[in-house]
Every structure is written in structure tokens, then in C-alpha cells.
Amino acid sequence: MEYWLLLLAFYLSVLTYYLGALIYSLPIPWRGLKRWGPVLIYDGAASALLVFSFTLIVLGVQHFYTVLGGSWDYFYTWVEDRIATLISYQMLISMISSVASGLPGFASIWWALNPLLSMVSYAIMALTTTLSLGLVVQRYYVRLLALGVALYAVPFRMARSAGAGLMAFSIVFYLGLPLLPVFVDTMGQPVQAYPGIGEAASIGVAFVEGLVTARDGTPIAYGQLRVYLEGSPVAAYPTDASGRFDAGAPDKGLPSKREFNVMLEYAGLELWLSPNPVVPDRDYEPSTAPDANYHLELRANDIASCPQPLAPVALTSPYTLLSSNITHSGNRVEVDLELDVREAGQLVISVPSWLQASISIDGTPASGVAQTWSWRGVGGTVYRFDIGPGGHTIRASYMVVDEPGLPDLETAPYLESLTGTGSLASIIEEVSRLVFTWIVLPSTYLFILTLVTYSLASSLGGRGRIPIPWVG
Amino acid sequence: MGDLLAFIQEMTTRIVAIAWALFLLSWSVGWMLKGVPVPFPKLKRTGQDLIEDAVWAAFWLAIGGTIFALISYLVSNVSLPMPAPPTP
Numbered sequence: 001m002e003y004w005l006l007l008l009a010f011y012l013s014v015l016t017y018y019l020g021a022l023i024y025s026l027p028i029p030w031r032g033l034k035r036w037g038p039v040l041i042y043d044g045a046a047s048a049l050l051v052f053s054f055t056l057i058v059l060g061v062q063h064f065y066t067v068l069g070g071s072w073d074y075f076y077t078w079v080e081d082r083i084a085t086l087i088s089y090q091m092l093i094s095m096i097s098s099v100a101s102g103l104p105g106f107a108s109i110w111w112a113l114n115p116l117l118s119m120v121s122y123a124i125m126a127l128t129t130t131l132s133l134g135l136v137v138q139r140y141y142v143r144l145l146a147l148g149v150a151l152y153a154v155p156f157r158m159a160r161s162a163g164a165g166l167m168a169f170s171i172v173f174y175l176g177l178p179l180l181p182v183f184v185d186t187m188g189q190p191v192q193a194y195p196g197i198g199e200a201a202s203i204g205v206a207f208v209e210g211l212v213t214a215r216d217g218t219p220i221a222y223g224q225l226r227v228y229l230e231g232s233p234v235a236a237y238p239t240d241a242s243g244r245f246d247a248g249a250p251d252k253g254l255p256s257k258r259e260f261n262v263m264l265e266y267a268g269l270e271l272w273l274s275p276n277p278v279v280p281d282r283d284y285e286p287s288t289a290p291d292a293n294y295h296l297e298l299r300a301n302d303i304a305s306c307p308q309p310l311a312p313v314a315l316t317s318p319y320t321l322l323s324s325n326i327t328h329s330g331n332r333v334e335v336d337l338e339l340d341v342r343e344a345g346q347l348v349i350s351v352p353s354w355l356q357a358s359i360s361i362d363g364t365p366a367s368g369v370a371q372t373w374s375w376r377g378v379g380g381t382v383y384r385f386d387i388g389p390g391g392h393t394i395r396a397s398y399m400v401v402d403e404p405g406l407p408d409l410e411t412a413p414y415l416e417s418l419t420g421t422g423s424l425a426s427i428i429e430e431v432s433r434l435v436f437t438w439i440v441l442p443s444t445y446l447f448i449l450t451l452v453t454y455s456l457a458s459s460l461g462g463r464g465r466i467p468i469p470w471v472g
Numbered sequence: 473m474g475d476l477l478a479f480i481q482e483m484t485t486r487i488v489a490i491a492w493a494l495f496l497l498s499w500s501v502g503w504m505l506k507g508v509p510v511p512f513p514k515l516k517r518t519g520q521d522l523i524e525d526a527v528w529a530a531f532w533l534a535i536g537g538t539i540f541a542l543i544s545y546l547v548s549n550v551s552l553p554m555p556a557p558p559t560p
Contacts, residue, residue: 004477011480017536018484022491025529027498029518034525041532048543 005146012153017044047153070178078181144170168456188437204256210296216324219243221309224265238409248291268373317345352380354402376407498526
């Protein structure tokens with residue numbers, strides 16, 4: 001094909017040359033028309049020179065390509081890596097969007113997700129276009145160059161601009177496009193690609209609210225929940241004064257496609273919550289909360305009752321709770337429990353520092369082994385009593401003697417560990433940075449290449465004015 | 473594709489023939505105007521111009537093949553040879 005185009009260009013240059021000679025020999029004394037003669041003779045010779053220099057030009061371009069240090073392979077790898085990363089971002093945002101779309105408050109986060117999704121789509125489109133451009137230039141630049149020469153040789157400069165432009169385009173882009181990664185990496189900020197994002201779709205995310213209770217249904221207030229996925233901590237949420245926790249939209253969440261375990265850290269105790277493991281399909285229930293689609297009930301089976309915040313009554317051995325009765329009177333709280341303990345173990349009663357407690361087991365005041373604890377900025381005493389199998393009655397009386405303290409609880413959103421990018425705001429920031437680096441900078445570079453192409457085309461005669469006889 | 477090349481080649485041949493004919497015509501007309509027995513210097517000057525143009529045209533026509541051969545020769549000294557120039 002290239003050979004044919006060059007042959008065509010050469011034939012056209014010969015034709016142009018003889019057309020010039022013909023116009024020269026016209027017996028018409030019209031200066032304006034006669035001017036075409038030398039112009040066409042010159043054009044014919046110049047086009048022929050280009051045709052015969054074609055191999056030289058190609059060799060020169062190859063030489064400069066080597067000298068400049070560009071690499072098409074690296075260019076393709078670079079672009080494909082970025083497209084893959086952007087696709088994973090797109091998957092993540094789509095997933096969050098689809099999960100959150102069922103929420104009543106979805107409109108409030110859609111403002112952030114929709115433009116984000118568009119930006120990522122545009123970035124993918126821009127990089128795909130660049131990739132396609134690279135493929136065309138690398139594979140067809142010789143053919144484009146030959147076509148440019150052929151157009152350049154068309155008589156009367158009819159396609160001279162197009163030919164010069166095509167030649168300049170093929171040369172400049174063949175040399176310049178492989179250097180795009182170097183330009184972007186030098187001018188832009190480093191963008192971190194998070195490998196975990198790709199797994200997001202397989203693990204899934206669900207926006208959940210829930211309640212943590214003791215065996216008798218009393219809320220576990222001000223506890224620290226830790227969520228483990230395949231043994232690794234993936235999230236942490238606190239419970240409030242009524243034992244509720246919030247893993248809702250837009251940036252918290254819990255796994256939706258894999259089972260996980262929840263541990264309760266409470267007044268110096270650590271215990272697994274039931275169900276253990278949590279199976280999302282089985283244990284999630286529909287929720288009417290504005291920022292969650294699911295409700296999850298968790299129970300601390302080892303805690304028989306929690307009559308006051310941070311004052312759990314727990315057992316280390318299996319038991320059955322027969323009855324539980326809590327009475328409040330002024331600043332006093334009393335809890336009466338009837339238990340059927342199946343194995344010998346320990347009764348553990350934790351008393352925070354702002355409470356005073358008196359404990360009796362089976363009607364007998366008990367003192368047990370006291371041990372002080374300090375946990376997340378609050379402290380207290382934990383009493384341990386050996387307890388044998390069989391039925392037991394436990395009575396604990398608490399009196400509030402000081403202002404209650406609040407533990408310093410933490411929130412570690414599940415989405416943060418899933419994506420590695422932190423909150424939704426972090427994702428927006430990351431995507432913005434990514435769009436700047438992967439859209440704005442490549443576009444700038446392509447613009448620069450276009451300007452260079454234009455200049456080179458002008459140098460090759462692309463802007464040459466067509467001498468019109470009657471204008472002079 | 474071959475038809476296009478053949479067409480251009482044929483057209484080039486015709487143009488060369490026409491150009492030679494026009495050269496003869498211009499040269500004749502030029503001499504005729506130059507020798508016309510009327511005292512109009514502008515007319516004689518036009519005749520002179522036609523003769524000059526005709527001679528230049530004949531020159532470029534005559535060395536056309538040589539020019540392309542020369543370009544081919546010069547470039548082939550610094551590069552690989554490209555298709556041989558067809559004779560019009």
C-alpha cells in the first residue's frame with residue numbers, strides 16, 4: 001500500500017511538473033496565469049524530492065525515536081494499567097451507588113457519586129482514545145506518511161495542507177506519543193492505585209444499623225464493636241447510650257457478600273457476639289432507617305445483664321437465664337438474676353468507678369476477687385466469683401456516686417479498609433487527583449503535540465497560499 | 473488502483489505532447505508579433521515575452537526527465553533507492 005501511494009505521489013509530481021511547463025508555454029500573455037508555471041514546476045520537483053526521501057525520513061524518525069528514549073510497549077502498559085485502575089474505581093462507585101440507591105437519604109449522597117462516576121467515565125474514555133490513537137499511529141504511521149506525500153503532490157496545491165498536516169501528524173505523534181507517560185509522571189503528582197478496590201465487588205458493602213444487647217435484652221451501651229473478616233479487622237463502630245450502632249451510608253458499611261465476626265470490647269472484657277459468624281443473607285433484616293438498608297441484632301450471650309452502662313454481669317461458663325428483673329429507685333439500681341449454670345465457671349461483674357455495688361449470690365453477700373481495670377479513659381473494678389453448676393440467684397445493687405464517664409470509642413469505617421482510600425471525601429479527592437493527572441495532563445500533552453504538528457505542517461508548506469491568477 | 477496510475481501516466485504523456493505543441497505555437501506567435509510591420513512597441517514586447525516563455529517552457533520540458541533522474545540519483549546516494557521514475 002505504501003509503495004502504491006509513493007508511486008501515485010511520484011506520478012502526480014511528474015504531472016504537476018509538466019502542467020507547469022504547459023502553462024509556461026501557453027501563448028497567452030497573462031502574467032497572473034503564467035505565474036503558475038514556475039510554481040507548479042517547483043511543486044513537482046519538491047514532491048519528487050519528498051517521494052525519493054521517503055525512506056530517509058522513515059529512517060530518521062526511527063533514529064529520533066531511539067534517541068528520545070520513548071517506548072510504545074511502556075506506553076501501552078502505562079495506559080492499560082490506568083484504565084484498569086479507573087475501571088476498579090468505577091466498579092466501586094457503582095457498587096456504593098447501587099447499594100445506597102435504596103436508602104431514603106440517597107439523594108443527599110447522589111450529588112457526590114454521580115459526578116464522580118462521570119469523571120471516572122470521562123477519564124476512561126480519554127485514556128481509551130489515547131490508546132486507540134497510539135495504536136493507529138504506531139501501526140499506520142508509515143502509511144499515513146505516504147498518504148501525506150501523495151496528497152502533497154496533488155497538482156495546483158489542492159491537498160497540500162492536508163498532505164503536510166498528515167505528514168507532520170504521523171512524524172510528531174510517532175515520536176511524541178510514547179513519551180506521554182514520562183510527561184505525565186514528571187509533571188503530575190503520584191497517584192496511588194489501591195489493589196483492594198478490585199476485591200470490593202466480591203466482598204460487597206451493605207449499609208447497616210443495629211442493636212447490641214445482653215442476654216436479658218438490656219442494651220450494651222458505650223461498647224466498642226470490632227468487625228473481623230477472615231480473621232482480619234475491617235471495621236470498628238461504637239454503640240451509643242441505647243446500645244445502637246451505626247454502620248450506615250455513605251461511608252461506613254459492613255460486608256454484604258461474605259460472613260464475618262463481631263467482637264465486643266466492653267469495660268475491659270472482650271467477647272464474641274452472636275450470631276457468630278454473621279451471615280449477611282441470613283442475619284440482615286430490612287431497615288427503615290434513613291441511612292441504612294439493613295438492621296442487625298447482635299447479642300452478647302456471655303453477658304447475662306447490663307443494668308447500667310459499662311456494668312456488665314457476665315459468666316464464663318454456659319448457662320441458662322431463667323429470669324431477670326431490674327428495678328430503679330432514685331440513684332439506685334438493682335438487678336435480680338436467676339441462672340441455671342451448666343458447668344463450673346466464674347461470675348464476672350464489672351463496676352465502673354462512678355458506681356458502688358453490693359453483690360450477693362444465692363442470698364449471701366459476696367466479695368470475690370477484685371481487680372481494677374482501665375479502659376479507653378474510664379476505670380473501675382471487676383469482681384470475679386467462682387460459681388458451681390446448678391441454679392443460682394444473683395442480686396447486684398448499684399448506687400451512682402459520681403458523674404458517669406464516657407469511654408473514648410473509635411469509628412473505623414468498613415469502606416475505608418475495603419478501598420484503602422478512607423471516607424467518601426477521600427475517594428472524591430483521590431478521583432479528582434486522578435482525573436487531573438490522567439485527563440488534564442495527557443490532554444495538555446496532546447495539545448502540545450498538536451501545536452507542534454501544526455508548526456511542522458506550516459514549515460512543510462501546509463499553509464502555503466494558493467496563487468490565484470486573477471488576484472495576482 | 474493501477475487504473476489511476478495508468479490514467480495519470482496517460483494524462484502526463486498527453487500534457488507533454490500538448491506542451492510541446494503549445495511551445496511551437498507560442499514561439500511562432502511570438503515571432504509573428506515581434507515581426508509584425510506595425511509601429512506598436514507594446515505589441516512587439518508581448519511577442520518578445522511569448523518567445524522567452526516558450527523557450528523557458530521548452531527548456532523545462534526538455535530537462536524534465538533529467539531533473540527527476542537527478543533527484544532520484546542524489547537521494548539514492550544518501551538513502552535506499554525508491555521506485556524508478558517513469559518516463560512520461
